[in-house]
Amino acid sequence: MSAIADVARxxxxxxxxxxxxxxGNGYVSGATRSRVQSAAADIGYIPSSIASSLATGLTRxxxxxxxxxxxxxxAEVLEGIESxxxxxxxxxxxxxxHDDTARRQHIFDYLLRRKRVDAVVVVGISLNPLxxxxxxxxxxxxxxxxxxxxxxxxxxxxxxxxxxxxxxHLVSLGHTRIMHLxxxxxxxxxxxxxxxxxxxxxxxxxxxxxxxxGDFRAVAYSIPGGYAGAxxxxxxxxxxxxxxxxxxxxxxxxxxxxxxxLGIAVPAxxxxxxxDGHALAEMFGLTTLEQHPTEQGQRAVQLxxxxxxxxxxxxxxxxxxxxxxxxxxxxxxxxxxAE
Amino acid sequence: MSAIADVARxxxxxxxxxxxxxxGNGYVSGATRSRVQSAAADIGYIPSSIASSLATGLTRxxxxxxxxxxxxxxAEVLEGIESxxxxxxxxxxxxxxHDDTARRQHIFDYLLRRKRVDAVVVVGISLNPLxxxxxxxxxxxxxxxxxxxxxxxxxxxxxxxxxxxxxxHLVSLGHTRIMHLxxxxxxxxxxxxxxxxxxxxxxxxxxxxxxxxGDFRAVAYSIPGGYAGAxxxxxxxxxxxxxxxxxxxxxxxxxxxxxxxLGIAVPAxxxxxxxDGHALAEMFGLTTLEQHPTEQGQRAVQLxxxxxxxxxxxxxxxxxxxxxxxxxxxxxxxxxxAE
DNA sequence: TCGCAATGAGGAACCGGTTCCACTGCATCA
DNA sequence: TGATGCAGTGGAACCGGTTCCTCATTGCGA
Numbered sequence: 001m002s003a004i005a006d007v008a009r010x011x012x013x014x015x016x017x018x019x020x021x022x023x024g025n026g027y028v029s030g031a032t033r034s035r036v037q038s039a040a041a042d043i044g045y046i047p048s049s050i051a052s053s054l055a056t057g058l059t060r061x062x063x064x065x066x067x068x069x070x071x072x073x074x075a076e077v078l079e080g081i082e083s084x085x086x087x088x089x090x091x092x093x094x095x096x097x098h099d100d101t102a103r104r105q106h107i108f109d110y111l112l113r114r115k116r117v118d119a120v121v122v123v124g125i126s127l128n129p130l131x132x133x134x135x136x137x138x139x140x141x142x143x144x145x146x147x148x149x150x151x152x153x154x155x156x157x158x159x160x161x162x163x164x165x166x167x168x169h170l171v172s173l174g175h176t177r178i179m180h181l182x183x184x185x186x187x188x189x190x191x192x193x194x195x196x197x198x199x200x201x202x203x204x205x206x207x208x209x210x211x212x213x214g215d216f217r218a219v220a221y222s223i224p225g226g227y228a229g230a231x232x233x234x235x236x237x238x239x240x241x242x243x244x245x246x247x248x249x250x251x252x253x254x255x256x257x258x259x260x261x262l263g264i265a266v267p268a269x270x271x272x273x274x275x276d277g278h279a280l281a282e283m284f285g286l287t288t289l290e291q292h293p294t295e296q297g298q299r300a301v302q303l304x305x306x307x308x309x310x311x312x313x314x315x316x317x318x319x320x321x322x323x324x325x326x327x328x329x330x331x332x333x334x335x336x337x338a339e
Numbered sequence: 340m341s342a343i344a345d346v347a348r349x350x351x352x353x354x355x356x357x358x359x360x361x362x363g364n365g366y367v368s369g370a371t372r373s374r375v376q377s378a379a380a381d382i383g384y385i386p387s388s389i390a391s392s393l394a395t396g397l398t399r400x401x402x403x404x405x406x407x408x409x410x411x412x413x414a415e416v417l418e419g420i421e422s423x424x425x426x427x428x429x430x431x432x433x434x435x436x437h438d439d440t441a442r443r444q445h446i447f448d449y450l451l452r453r454k455r456v457d458a459v460v461v462v463g464i465s466l467n468p469l470x471x472x473x474x475x476x477x478x479x480x481x482x483x484x485x486x487x488x489x490x491x492x493x494x495x496x497x498x499x500x501x502x503x504x505x506x507x508h509l510v511s512l513g514h515t516r517i518m519h520l521x522x523x524x525x526x527x528x529x530x531x532x533x534x535x536x537x538x539x540x541x542x543x544x545x546x547x548x549x550x551x552x553g554d555f556r557a558v559a560y561s562i563p564g565g566y567a568g569a570x571x572x573x574x575x576x577x578x579x580x581x582x583x584x585x586x587x588x589x590x591x592x593x594x595x596x597x598x599x600x601l602g603i604a605v606p607a608x609x610x611x612x613x614x615d616g617h618a619l620a621e622m623f624g625l626t627t628l629e630q631h632p633t634e635q636g637q638r639a640v641q642l643x644x645x646x647x648x649x650x651x652x653x654x655x656x657x658x659x660x661x662x663x664x665x666x667x668x669x670x671x672x673x674x675x676x677a678e
Numbered sequence: 679t680c681g682c683a684a685t686g687a688g689g690a691a692c693c694g695g696t697t698c699c700a701c702t703g704c705a706t707c708a
Numbered sequence: 709t710g711a712t713g714c715a716g717t718g719g720a721a722c723c724g725g726t727t728c729c730t731c732a733t734t735g736c737g738a
């Protein structure tokens with residue numbers, strides 16, 4: 001006996017009227033509505049969202065595909081997505097993308113296509129045309145965060161200009177030997193963040209006429225990664241850079257720790273800048289370009305909701321570039337020491 | 340026209356036979372089965388999990404209620420839960436618990452009771468009897484991680500003996516002025532982790548006859564929290580402790596950074612121990628008691644699956660205490676300097 | 679040779695909602 | 709005053725699977 005039928009019988013109305021009274025769709029008199037509502041309250045009726053989904057074809061659930069949850073950027077994005085979805089009355093189903101190809105395919109070919117989700121947000125990964133097509137063919141909106149993906153809407157910062165801007169900043173302070181410690185191009189989940197940041201860095205160097213071999217070193221995208229990379233790069237005083245553009249704040253913090261370890265004064269002997277706005281940046285006095293991942297997540301959800309809303313025609317894809325904030329903290333950037 | 344009906348028509352069988360052939364339940368001849376399977380493959384049939392859930396009453400989805408995803412412990416636990424669920428063919432729906440009471444109630448009274456989840460894992464929060472009752476009344480298994488909750492199964496480490504053990508270790512090295520920098524009792528989501536760790540610490544002090552006022556300082560559960568707390572505690576050389584038991588590795592790392600800042604040698608002048616096994620512990624040479632949150636998450640899922648499996652009678656509740664590993668890293672613990 | 683069990687398959691009910699359609703009053707308008 | 713229309717309601721179909729029940733074969737043991 002379906003639960004709503006119980007409510008209906010208790011209120012002395014038909015199932016259809018009970019449904020209308022509770023959902024607010026269609027004509028129901030005020031008296032009937034309140035009778036149904038109090039009947040529902042009496043027996044503690046909670047509608048089955050499964051049954052409702054089957055009938056309407058809407059799950060009010062959004063799938064989130066994300067490679068990590070234990071990294072700063074991803075965790076922040078996820079929180080933004082979650083809060084925006086919950087506020088809109090949507091659930092969030094989490095699919096963590098492993099580097100395992102078979103699992104990835106399983107997510108896109110099967111898990112996301114079972115009518116469990118109304119839309120998909122992918123974070124920090126690029127999608128190939130097959131993956132995009134497989135979802136758009138089902139009419140499911142997709143939004144990407146963290147980079148540009150052809151044929152779908154994306155939310156991201158401009159990675160190339162971010163690193164270009166930071167490099168320009170160091171150049172303007174008078175630095176001439178500037179290095180980039182960034183993510184490993186191969187480690188990136190076939191996404192272009194690391195490549196973009198490196199490209200922006202090199203553009204800035206080239207413009208300033210400061211290009212040099214050995215301008216880049218790939219490191220793990222973490223504090224220990226930056227630490228290890230910096231130990232290697234800074235240990236030889238003759239070739240040591242006077243400034244480092246880190247691929248992210250965690251790398252930058254690793255660099256600062258390594259410099260302290262080696263007795264290199266920051267910023268007197270070494271300037272360091274990061275990208276992110278990590279919670280630890282302030283404590284380390286790190287000059288950084290803050291991106292706001294939580295807001296990126298929220299913005300992505302907004303795009304999703306626009307596309308799930310009452311269909312006022314197809315909503316065109318958007319490529320949204322989120323603003324960043326340059327936060328100068330004097331303890332990590334300074335002009336190079338005169339030699 | 341339901342999709343499985345299409346498959347059935349294409350294969351020249353009835354809907355029921357098609358369902359049996361694809362799901363493997365009931366008698367179907369080998370010839371019929373392969374005819375149905377190839378028909379399904381031909382039209383790219385993917386069953387609607389919504390419809391299946393409605394028919395069977397099983398969603399193959401587990402709700403996870405968690406207060407943070409951007410903190411080490413919680414992120415690690417979540418990864419463990421996710422991987423275990425996916426391996427078992429379950430989905431994960433994420434509900435982040437805000438400190439907002441109304442939202443919390445909404446999750447337990449409504450979101451988790453709509454037949455969307457088969458079971459619930461709660462991480463790092465205590466449940467009151469109403470919340471437990473509201474879910475168990477629906478026959479939904481619940482498992483808690485991170486502390487003990489009456490009437491349900493839980494997975495956690497023994498927090499009191501963890502801090503007692505670490506304190507004993509410092510005592511055995513000869514320290515007599517030992518402090519605990521731990522989480523704020525009020526900040527904890529009405530869970531007892533902080534209280535337990537403080538209690539274990541004080542038991543050990545008492546046993547060693549080293550109890551003293553001002554043995555504890557509440558700090559934020561983070562690196563900046565430990566840093567700020569340690570700056571305050573260590574700045575007065577006359578009252579300075581020779582050893583600190585941190586409530587977690589992040590606090591411990593903050594302490595180490597503060598000590599460096601103040602020119603206090605670690606471990607020569609100050610020993611520091613943490614609890615967690617954080618990714619940064621090794622880099623900072625931190626002696627710690629490693630817990631393995633990922634495994635805790637996996638273990639919790641295992642308990643859930645035991646309770647969702649073929650009902651071989653009710654499975655009794657279990658209170659599982661997970662093992663911890665003591666990792667001594669010489670750079671953060673040493674005997675106190677003779678004075 | 680008969681009877682019963684196991685196998686194989688179809689029809690229909692069912693899961694619990696939503697919504698289309700038909701019908702009844704009653705007010706409105708020409 | 710009769711046509712029109714809308715508020716209000718119930719019945720039934722429907723969403724897309726699963727499963728119970730029925731029935732027809734076939735095989736096997738007694």
